[in-house]
Amino acid sequence: MTAGRARVLVVEDEQTVRELVTLCLTKAGYEVEAVVDGQAGYEAATKRRPDLIVSDLLTPRMHGYELIQQLRATAGTRRVPVIVLSGKAYPADQRKAIEMGASAFLAKPFREVQLLAAVDRALNTPRVHFWGVRGSIATPGRDTVRYGGNTPCVTVERGRDLLILDAGTGLRPLGVALQAEANGNPLNLKMLITHTHWDHIQGFPFFVPAYVPGNKLEIHGPPSLDEPLEKVLRGQMDQEYFPVALGDMAAELEVHEVREPDFELGPFKVQSMYVNHPGVTMAYRVSIGDKVITYATDTEPYRRLVPGAEGGKDKEAAKYASRRDEMLQDLVAESDLYIADSQYSPKDYETKRGWGHTCYRDAIELAIKANVKRIALFSHDPMHDDDAIDRKLAECKDMAMAAGGDVEVIASIEGESIELYDESAIAAVAS
Numbered sequence: 001m002t003a004g005r006a007r008v009l010v011v012e013d014e015q016t017v018r019e020l021v022t023l024c025l026t027k028a029g030y031e032v033e034a035v036v037d038g039q040a041g042y043e044a045a046t047k048r049r050p051d052l053i054v055s056d057l058l059t060p061r062m063h064g065y066e067l068i069q070q071l072r073a074t075a076g077t078r079r080v081p082v083i084v085l086s087g088k089a090y091p092a093d094q095r096k097a098i099e100m101g102a103s104a105f106l107a108k109p110f111r112e113v114q115l116l117a118a119v120d121r122a123l124n125t126p127r128v129h130f131w132g133v134r135g136s137i138a139t140p141g142r143d144t145v146r147y148g149g150n151t152p153c154v155t156v157e158r159g160r161d162l163l164i165l166d167a168g169t170g171l172r173p174l175g176v177a178l179q180a181e182a183n184g185n186p187l188n189l190k191m192l193i194t195h196t197h198w199d200h201i202q203g204f205p206f207f208v209p210a211y212v213p214g215n216k217l218e219i220h221g222p223p224s225l226d227e228p229l230e231k232v233l234r235g236q237m238d239q240e241y242f243p244v245a246l247g248d249m250a251a252e253l254e255v256h257e258v259r260e261p262d263f264e265l266g267p268f269k270v271q272s273m274y275v276n277h278p279g280v281t282m283a284y285r286v287s288i289g290d291k292v293i294t295y296a297t298d299t300e301p302y303r304r305l306v307p308g309a310e311g312g313k314d315k316e317a318a319k320y321a322s323r324r325d326e327m328l329q330d331l332v333a334e335s336d337l338y339i340a341d342s343q344y345s346p347k348d349y350e351t352k353r354g355w356g357h358t359c360y361r362d363a364i365e366l367a368i369k370a371n372v373k374r375i376a377l378f379s380h381d382p383m384h385d386d387d388a389i390d391r392k393l394a395e396c397k398d399m400a401m402a403a404g405g406d407v408e409v410i411a412s413i414e415g416e417s418i419e420l421y422d423e424s425a426i427a428a429v430a431s
């Protein structure tokens with residue numbers, strides 16, 4: 001954790017368990033507040049926003065399930081992780097708690113080591129949250145309700161550490177959540193932008209934390225060809241387009257152009273490279289602890305574009321293109337999560353070659369070659385409704401399976417999180 005000790009709220013009516021959990025967590029260095037019922041838990045959580053809640057299921061005044069429901073329905077506590085404790089170890093109860101978003105379910109009696117492992121995992125597991133997954137233009141409506149219509153915005157988080165990737169329209173709900181979670185405290189935020197096409201910056205003028213005095217926001221992105229990055233961001237807020245100017249935003253804003261391939265943003269280690277997309281565009285490999293997330297959206301394979309490269313018609317061209325494509329493969333190599341441009345179907349690509357995006361079959365091919373653990377299909381095409389994305393996912397899974405590797409294929413879904421935990425560590429504690 002970066003700022004002070006992690007604060008844990010314990011909700012437990014059984015005195016002995018409450019005291020044992022409090023003692024165990026205090027000894028381990030956590031700051032603990034303990035309450036005896038669900039209602040008091042909800043009030044304490046909304047007032048002081050803890051980093052984690054450990055709650056019994058059968059708590060008076062508000063049942064544990066209801067507590068989770070209430071926390072999830074409140075903007076400031078929606079994303080606080082919850083560990084459920086229960087004397088009832090029915091699989092159905094466990095399933096329900098996990099489905100409701102609990103990080104872990106501990107059946108009583110549990111050992112101290114199990115509690116500490118669950119707490120450590122809930123607080124320190126890197127998480128990726130998708131706030132916007134649509135390419136090109138926001139596409140709200142009935143046809144996109146399952147995968148989402150907001151344009152690119154992703155967060156990589158570990159405890160209180162947070163890195164924002166891109167400022168598409170998904171940045172707006174992220175800003176609302178962050179400001180509610182801040183509970184009146186100043187926010188210190190860091191953002192990486194891949195490029196300044198509309199769909200990657202249009203959420204910025206609606207980013208609530210940028211309007212709050214005392215907040216600080218660092219924006220990092222590629223240098224633009226004609227204008228400094230700051231001027232490009234400022235340009236979309238000119239009075240012809242928007243009622244508030246960048247300079248009128250009350251938070252402290254710093255805009256940095258990425259000049260070094262490797263740099264650090266707090267605990268996040270970043271590797272950057274230019275990718276094949278109209279204008280100046282970057283992909284980023286982000287490491288946090290021992291986990292790696294590569295964010296490579298808005299890119300097109302060179303071998304599809306360099307004249308003569310496809311099919312090896314021109315040997316020199318093919319060699320050049322494959323060298324460039326291998327650079328992206330190296331950036332993506334061995335990622336725990338590869339967030340991949342996979343906008344077009346093979347049929348789309350017949351007419352959209354040269355538009356700067358990837359056919360999903362090429363994205364899967366790269367994921368297999370780069371030996372990633374998991375690929376999240378990203379930058380869904382605005383013309384693709386939910387059913388089309390279902391079909392894309394199914395085809396990509398078949399392709400990965402046919403290749404015989406163990407790459408897991410998922411489609412990124414707006415509003416969903418992925419925890420990058422280590423299965424083997426959990427199994428070792430549970431046994």
Ligand SMILES: [Zn+2]
Nearest residue numbers: 195197277298
């Ligand atoms: Zn673009």
